[in-house]
Amino acid sequence: MALAMHVHPLDKHLRVKRLPTIFCSGCGIGIALSAMLRALDKRISEGSVNPNKVLWVSGIGCSGRAVLYLNYDVAHVLHGRAIPFAIGAVLANPELKAVVLGGDGDIAAIGGNHLIHAAKRNFDMVVVMITNFIYAMTGGQVAPTTPYGVYTTTTPAGNPEYPLNVIKLVGALNANYVARASVTTPHLIEQYFYKALAMRGFRFIEVVATCPEMFGRHIGLRDSVEMFSELKKRVVYRHRPSLEEAMIDWEKGIVIGEFVERNNPSFIELLRGVKK
Amino acid sequence: MRRAFATGNFAVAEGAMTAGLRFYAGYPITPSSEIFEYLAEELPKRGGVVVQMEDEIASINAVIGASWAGAKAMTATSGPGFSLMAEAIGLAVITETPVVIVNVMRAGPSTGAPTKTSQSDVFQARWASHGDYIVPVYAPWSVQEAYDLTIKAFNTAELLRTPVILLSDATIAHLWESLTIYDRGEVEVIERKIPKKVSDEPYPPHKPDEDLVPPMPIFGAGFKALVESLLHDEWGHYSPTNSVYHSLVKRLVDKVVKRLSYVYEQETRFCEDAEVLLVSYGSTARTVYLVIKELRKRGVRAGFLRLKTLWPLDEERIRSCCPNAKKVIVVENNIGKIYMDMSRIFRNQDVFPASVLSLELPTPSEVLEAVEPWL
Numbered sequence: 226m227a228l229a230m231h232v233h234p235l236d237k238h239l240r241v242k243r244l245p246t247i248f249c250s251g252c253g254i255g256i257a258l259s260a261m262l263r264a265l266d267k268r269i270s271e272g273s274v275n276p277n278k279v280l281w282v283s284g285i286g287c288s289g290r291a292v293l294y295l296n297y298d299v300a301h302v303l304h305g306r307a308i309p310f311a312i313g314a315v316l317a318n319p320e321l322k323a324v325v326l327g328g329d330g331d332i333a334a335i336g337g338n339h340l341i342h343a344a345k346r347n348f349d350m351v352v353v354m355i356t357n358f359i360y361a362m363t364g365g366q367v368a369p370t371t372p373y374g375v376y377t378t379t380t381p382a383g384n385p386e387y388p389l390n391v392i393k394l395v396g397a398l399n400a401n402y403v404a405r406a407s408v409t410t411p412h413l414i415e416q417y418f419y420k421a422l423a424m425r426g427f428r429f430i431e432v433v434a435t436c437p438e439m440f441g442r443h444i445g446l447r448d449s450v451e452m453f454s455e456l457k458k459r460v461v462y463r464h465r466p467s468l469e470e471a472m473i474d475w476e477k478g479i480v481i482g483e484f485v486e487r488n489n490p491s492f493i494e495l496l497r498g499v500k501k
Numbered sequence: 502m503r504r505a506f507a508t509g510n511f512a513v514a515e516g517a518m519t520a521g522l523r524f525y526a527g528y529p530i531t532p533s534s535e536i537f538e539y540l541a542e543e544l545p546k547r548g549g550v551v552v553q554m555e556d557e558i559a560s561i562n563a564v565i566g567a568s569w570a571g572a573k574a575m576t577a578t579s580g581p582g583f584s585l586m587a588e589a590i591g592l593a594v595i596t597e598t599p600v601v602i603v604n605v606m607r608a609g610p611s612t613g614a615p616t617k618t619s620q621s622d623v624f625q626a627r628w629a630s631h632g633d634y635i636v637p638v639y640a641p642w643s644v645q646e647a648y649d650l651t652i653k654a655f656n657t658a659e660l661l662r663t664p665v666i667l668l669s670d671a672t673i674a675h676l677w678e679s680l681t682i683y684d685r686g687e688v689e690v691i692e693r694k695i696p697k698k699v700s701d702e703p704y705p706p707h708k709p710d711e712d713l714v715p716p717m718p719i720f721g722a723g724f725k726a727l728v729e730s731l732l733h734d735e736w737g738h739y740s741p742t743n744s745v746y747h748s749l750v751k752r753l754v755d756k757v758v759k760r761l762s763y764v765y766e767q768e769t770r771f772c773e774d775a776e777v778l779l780v781s782y783g784s785t786a787r788t789v790y791l792v793i794k795e796l797r798k799r800g801v802r803a804g805f806l807r808l809k810t811l812w813p814l815d816e817e818r819i820r821s822c823c824p825n826a827k828k829v830i831v832v833e834n835n836i837g838k839i840y841m842d843m844s845r846i847f848r849n850q851d852v853f854p855a856s857v858l859s860l861e862l863p864t865p866s867e868v869l870e871a872v873e874p875w876l
């Protein structure tokens with residue numbers, strides 16, 4: 226008997242011709258992406274987002290590849306440079322709703338200076354950073370979010386550095402929204418992204434994700450289900466957590482929630498003279 | 502049309518606005534900053550946006566993003582900043598993004614001499630980024646030409662969907678001369694092709710027309726653009742195969758070469774009877790022209806070839822510009838770079854380098870001194 230063809234409810238958001246994705250089994254990027262698409266779907270069907278004005282921009286890395294499957298205006302640009310590319314696009318056409326998607330290496334290491342300045346400007350964009358604790362695309366080197374002591378291919382004696390607290394960094398600047406969710410809580414990714422889409426200014430969502438293939442192999446969690454269950458155990462939801470709680474600590478747990486919510490004028494509003 | 506007394510930097514800014522500039526992003530650096538400062542005053546009045554980014558990497562990437570959103574976009578910098586832009590020049594090449602990058606040359610290497618002139622970046626302008634490609638490079642020799650070639654740079658960028666480099670220098674940047682500024686409609690202004698309509702069906706957005714240039718599906722218009730920095734086929738899909746590699750890289754190069762007669766410009770004087778040809782470009786050519794007139798007074802039959810386009814070169818036009826010259830002398834303010842091209846192009850003549858390494862515009866006596874040994 227031939228298998229019946231089913232159309233996935235999110236197919237209309239995808240370049241279906243391009244599927245399947247390159248992602249490994251157990252990779253969290255797909256979970257994050259489908260949660261974001263459900264949120265976007267809701268926004269589009271309620272009429273608050275025009276799909277023709279949505280622009281997805283990503284740099285280089287596994288996380289960056291996700292935008293290539295999206296049936297929107299998409300750009301897969303240089304490693305670390307998605308934010309300035311999106312800034313140029315939005316300044317040239319302020320009707321665009323830019324979403325930048327990238328790994329923590331892309332957004333917070335090589336692209337870190339752009340992240341700081343985009344947040345400082347409260348620039349009109351949503352940035353979603355997928356934190357998988359490792360440089361996945363390049364084969365398992367240390368990332369800005371790699372926990373202390375972990376073996377990676379470039380820290381064979383264990384990571385001598387403590388991870389970068391990107392939530393605290395962005396929260397200390399002028400970002401209007403700073404939240405963290407996990408691929409083990411897809412409903413929160415959806416909820417935060419849905420909310421962020423309707424806000425103004427700089428909106429930052431960190432999504433903690435599984436990477437059994439690269440990070441998992443370094444910490445003895447190569448099995449997808451085991452990696453997922455381990456992460457799920459370590460993720461702690463807090464209502465309105467403080468920035469002090471945002472430090473990534475694999476042992477003590479990773480706090481998720483909405484860290485910062487403000488409603489300050491965005492860069493483009495300020496440029497136009499709007500002060501409130 | 503109006504007349505002004507202006508500097509080269511001012512002329513570049515005015516030329517960009519005549520060409521339809523709508524977005525400028527930059528990071529301050531001597532000797533280019535007046536372009537930025539003047540545009541910051543003027544462009545918003547004319548409906549454009551000017552923004553200071555955190556560095557030159559951000560500036561060039563923002564300019565590329567703005568171009569994809571449909572705006573004519575430019576940045577200006579000098580050596581250190583241009584070095585930082587190298588990677589993104591390749592991004593503009595592979596994504597076929599029309600952008601203009603102004604490099605106002607100063608003396609290097611490294612931080613070098615910020616306020617001092619040079620022509621040392623003529624090869625960097627061509628090959629700053631990795632990979633195989635050709636980007637057009639223009640070099641003005643006067644304030645008026647800084648204006649004219651800025652318009653040409655935009656036109657070339659839009660026509661061929663390519664980054665274009667305007668290579669000015671500290672001398673031209675701060676030189677005051679009279680300038681004619683044209684109104685819209687008085688000069689040719691080219692706009693990029695965009696797809697005629699939004700397709701309901703998926704379509705290959707990177708499929709070129711006969712001129713080898715695909716229409717540009719700009720953002721926000723429903724085209725579902727797929728801007729891809731990876732090696733890609735006509736659908737924009739990453740495909741690391743030799744057939745895709747050959748067809749993309751060859752097309753990116755061929756679309757420029759095919760329009761060489763448009764892209765390449767030169768000026769010749771006194772070539773009819775010339776036995777010695779002096780080749781120069783940019784600010785140094787100003788002195789060389791004076792020296793040629795002096796040499797001709799002394800009875801030396803010297804001809805003048807001035808390159809306005811430094812890349813790609815129309816080798817045939819260069820080779821045939823001065824049929825009776827037996828010697829070719831290349832005068833430039835660097836260690837002898839365009840000399841290398843000329844020795845390749847003038848295969849049957851003796852070609853000599855006459856480098857003047859100077860932090861100021863080479864003087865007539867310095868040029869004469871460099872040229873005389875070869876006469």
Ligand SMILES: Cc1ncc(C[n+]2csc(CCOP(=O)(O)OP(=O)(O)O)c2C)c(N)n1
Pocket residue numbers: 285286287288289304327328329330331332355357359360361362363368
């Ligand atoms: C300028 C530059 N340097 C290095 C690379 C190689 N590179 C590709 S992806 C990557 C990092 C990947 O890690 P991350 O950004 O965290 O994304 P992930 O693959 O983990 O999703 C690096 C270093 C590159 N493409 N460009």
